[in-house]
Amino acid sequence: MRRRLAGISLLGVLTLTAAACGSAGGGGGSAQPSDGPVTITMWTRAATQAQSERLVQAYNSSHKNQVKLTVIPTDNYQPRIAAAAGAKQLPDVFAADVIFVPNYTSQGLFLDVTDKIAALPYKDKLAPSHMKLGTLDGRQYTLPHTLDLSVWFWNKDLYEKAGLDPEQGPKTLKEFAEQATTIQEKLGKDGKVHGTFFGGNCGGCYVFTFWPSVWAAGAQVMNPEGTTSLNDQAAMTDVFKIYRGLYENKVTGPTTKEEQGPTWTGFFPKGEIGVMPMPSTTLGLMPAEMKIGVTPIAGPDGGESTFVGGDSVGISATTQHSDAAWDFLSWTVSDEAQVEVMAKNKDVLARTDLAANKYSAEDPRVVMINSLVAKGQTPFALRFGQTFNDPQGPWLRLAREAVFGDAAKVPQLNAEITKSLQQ
Template sequence: MFRRLPAITAAALLAAALAACGGGEPAGSASAGSSGPVTVTMWTRAATQAQSQRLVDAYNKTHKNQVKLTVIPTDNYQPRIAAAAGAKQLPDIFAADVIFVPNYTSQGLFLDITDRIAKLPFKDALAPSHMRLGTYENRQYTLPHTLDLSVWFWNKDLYKKAGLDPEKGPTTLKEFAEQATTVQEKLGKDGKVHGTFFGGNCGGCYVFTFWPSVWAAGGDVMNEDGTQSLVDKPPMTDVFAIYRSLYEKGVTGPTTKEEQGPTWTGFFPKGEIGVMPMPSTTLGSMPADMKIGVAPIAGPDGGESTFVGGDSVGISATSQHPDEAWDFLSWSVSDEAQVEVMAKNKDVVARTDLADNKYSSADPRVVLINSLVAKGRTPYALKFGQTFNDPQGPWLRLAREAVFGDASKVASLNESVNQSLQQ
């Protein structure tokens, strides 16, 4: 979500690769209709390697067919997919950052699995945001693979020292600002503790942490087909104003304005931040002795939402083993895989009906995070990467003016966002 190859480059590579597609039979790991055990190939990006590997290992231990996983560096993943598509050398299965799935479905890289999904008894419980982005022209092409949600973490020890109730985190963005300010005023004199922190020079960070406050307030950041930006009006401008005030009052960490993404989650685990938006997947890696509260991201006056990130997974359109590939995919969202593999390792489950399971029930924070899957959103836009994630894209310029610079420029800069979305 936070460091991606600019999608305009990836899209160009994909288009060129697809244009180069010629005749010939699709590649596969074995002949179709083989009577013996089949090995299906799978690619995933390094960012989701741990979860993918756990699922593959568990499947391989209990099934005759096997899955061979290849992990590709995240920054190289999109060009590798594009090159493989052009050469008709895609693996049988490949995962993709959910935000880019519409680019792949619209280019015909995934196999249509609508009828297979319809037979799953839990089809209506599959993570709705992932399923929406995996749907193209009313046909379904992917399943949820991994999920990462944005939530608010607060440090209970710092809250107690600052005179706040350590068991009561923020329920509105205004309360978030008030509590962060209190931590700063009470504990920030030595410069080691700060009220809050965010990635101020990272387009994906703004998307992941600010946009849920807009949704929680009942607003939108784009129109439904991702071609018109709404970030130049409330509630987005209200959210900007609150964070701008925190920065101007010195409540944010000193490197907030320069933070480009790679290290933005590193300060909270050190016990230096009172309250801040964080990826849900970092909960399990926090220091064992740190007392952490978790709350949904709220709008200025309430509500709750989250950015549902992570990966979706599908069968490549050129796979010679679609049945064997589907056996793994369907198993990966089964009760066994979701509870005994994902939930057991404190990963967010891909099904809303398993939010409260035997592992998550031991930690109310995990139950809360799982419950947000049904309430969160994953925005849809074919030009998402070049518009919102590219460091040279129009969104980052707009967000930085709104928070650190001349907020009166937001309206004119929004026109650049629209132009990018409509290219």
């Protein structure tokens, strides 16, 4: 899987002096004279390499200023940012998993670009979840860079073979379970085909694919401040119960319980899975001959939502080239970049007003995915990494007990999640 959902929070690790933080819309130091082209530096993690490279290449080919991109392995990215921040050697521009952006803003790593964003004619059309997490105390620090949404994929060929309507995917989580069960019962006798699959030993996989069902039901998984866990409440309990039933009835693949994340999206493209939650970015990686349906993730009885993941991007507080850096960043969310670079390659767009552009209009599935950007959520918590992504954290223990073990332990484990969020 190209998109890694794990990471460690940097709260309490990153330090910058107040002098390095810059001011609203200004530079982080004395700016380079503007009498010639400027080359700015940019860092991104390997998970978003393809999109970042395309944007940089398109910008460099059409502008005098240039961007020098460095791609860092995803597992090494946050330690590299921490080390560079401590040494005041951050690049001019850097992207980050949107989940961890609140850590960076709270530690003063990004330049305040509130006034510059306010001047954009489409400021209200930028991906709302990403903009929310890039805002601190009413000031804005980042723009959406790449987006990855959670959706349900279904295999139309398997549906047809199992006697299901290949053009009708699930509209509720209960229907999801019914259709997956039908696939298993009709086609799973040889052990090669399975009704569904999920990352049962992957904290990030759970939040990315289970939480949207809670949101679709009109509930929440945390309080708005990200300091109290609500994962023992009725909506989350209902979602866990449905997935537990699928596992106990052997509708999931045999390695579901052990799946730690790296290979959880690898079985569907082989034609082995009937229906399952997947990252939207995997649509472009599917075999051309596969007939695939895509639909929003629903709650037990309906509704729709998505986990809006991906990366945000900002200007470092220590940059010497804030104007050149903003020229590049603002261009990445322009009509030209969003349509001719992102949409042309079937990427999810950072702007809600461009969902049905000329490229995505060729594929109704892409239009649907783009439309979900305005409906989805990205949870806010300063201690998200340690709590929900860390394999040793309390969330994974809770999820595994709820799906595979002793559900009676959930209230106690939920209290541990809250404790972790408040540390």
